[in-house]
Amino acid sequence: MKGGFVTTTLNSMLxxxxxxSLFQYPFITACCGMEYMSVACAxxxxxxxxxxxxxxxxxxxxxxxxxxxxxxxxxxxxxTVYEQMTEPKWVVAFGACAxxxxxxxxxxxxxxxxxxxxxxxxxxGCPPRPETILNALIKLQEKIQKEGHExxxxxxxx
Amino acid sequence: xxxxKEKILEDLNKEFADSIxxxxxxxxxxxxxFEKEALLKIVxxxxxxxxxxxxxxxxxxxxxxxxxxxxxxxxxxFSLSNKLRLRLKTRLNEANLEIDSLxxxxxxxxxxxxxxxxxxxxxxxxxxxxxxxxxxxxxxGHPLRKDxxxxxxxxxxxxxx
Numbered sequence: 466m467k468g469g470f471v472t473t474t475l476n477s478m479l480x481x482x483x484x485x486s487l488f489q490y491p492f493i494t495a496c497c498g499m500e501y502m503s504v505a506c507a508x509x510x511x512x513x514x515x516x517x518x519x520x521x522x523x524x525x526x527x528x529x530x531x532x533x534x535x536x537x538x539x540x541x542x543x544x545t546v547y548e549q550m551t552e553p554k555w556v557v558a559f560g561a562c563a564x565x566x567x568x569x570x571x572x573x574x575x576x577x578x579x580x581x582x583x584x585x586x587x588x589x590g591c592p593p594r595p596e597t598i599l600n601a602l603i604k605l606q607e608k609i610q611k612e613g614h615e616x617x618x619x620x621x622x623x
Numbered sequence: 624x625x626x627x628k629e630k631i632l633e634d635l636n637k638e639f640a641d642s643i644x645x646x647x648x649x650x651x652x653x654x655x656x657f658e659k660e661a662l663l664k665i666v667x668x669x670x671x672x673x674x675x676x677x678x679x680x681x682x683x684x685x686x687x688x689x690x691x692x693x694x695x696x697x698x699x700x701f702s703l704s705n706k707l708r709l710r711l712k713t714r715l716n717e718a719n720l721e722i723d724s725l726x727x728x729x730x731x732x733x734x735x736x737x738x739x740x741x742x743x744x745x746x747x748x749x750x751x752x753x754x755x756x757x758x759x760x761x762x763x764g765h766p767l768r769k770d771x772x773x774x775x776x777x778x779x780x781x782x783x784x
Contacts, residue, residue, distance in 0.1 A: 537759070537776060537777065537778050537779055538757075538758070538759045538779070540778065540779060540780055541779055541780050544780060570774060571766075571773075571774070572766040572771065572774075572775060572776055572777070573757075573758075573766070573776075575776075575778075575782075576776075579783065580782040580783055581780070581782065581783065582783075583783075
C-alpha cells in the first residue's frame, strides 16, 4: 500500500529527528545529581547522543529527568513542571528514590514518582553508574524511534 | 577567666538546689536534669559571666512512649570562653506539653523549636511564630512521635494508581 508506506517512513523520520534532539529538563533534588552532572559534562558527555541541551524552563524541554527523592511536600511542584512541558514529552526516573522511594519508606517520601506522573524509563541504582544512565537514555531513544503518533490524538492520563 | 566544670556545676547546684533533679555524665558531657519551670532561669544564669554558655548548639525532643513523663527536651549549650559543653534535660507530661521558649534568648532557638513543635507537638510558650517548619499545611499529627503510624502518608495531591 503506497499511503501506508509513506506514513511509516514519516513516522520513522520524525522518530529519528526526535531521538537525537532531546532537550532535557533536570529536576534535581538529591545526591543523584552528582551522577547526573558527570553524565551531562565532559567525562561521559550526553551531547554525543544529542541530549546536550539543558533547558532551564520546562516549556522548552522534551525530557524530564527526575533525579532524586521526591517528597509529598514537593509532589505538586513536580506535577506542575510536568504539566508545563509541551508534547511530546518523556520522563526518566533517575535513581532508586525516584523509582520507588528507595530506602525512604516513611511519612514524607513519595513511593516512586510514577505515583504522580507517567514514567518512560526507570534507572535503578543508588546512585546509578553513569554507564547505566547512558544505557537507559539509549533505551529511551529506541523507544522514541519506535513511537507512533497516537499521542497527537490522545490525552495522556495521570 | 576560664572557670572549671566542677565550679560551674557546684554554683548551679547551689543556685537551683530545689529544681535540679540530678547531675550525671554521659559521653563526656554533664547532663543536668531539672524541673521544666526552671528552664529560663537556668539558661539565664548560665549565659552570664563567668559561665558564658552563650551558644545553643542543639535543641531537640525525644519520645519515650509508655513512660509517665513521655517527652524529654534536650538542650545542648556551649561556652566559647570556657570551651565546655553542657546538656540540659527536662521531661514533659503528655497532658501538658507546654514549656518556655528560648527564642527570646537564642535566635537559633526559633527554628529549632518550630521543628520540635512540628515533629513532636511540643508547645513553646512565648515563641513569636510557632508554625510547622518541615511538614506542609494540612498535615495532621506529628510524624516523629512513636505512635504515628509507620508508613502513614498524607499526600497533597491525588496519586495515580
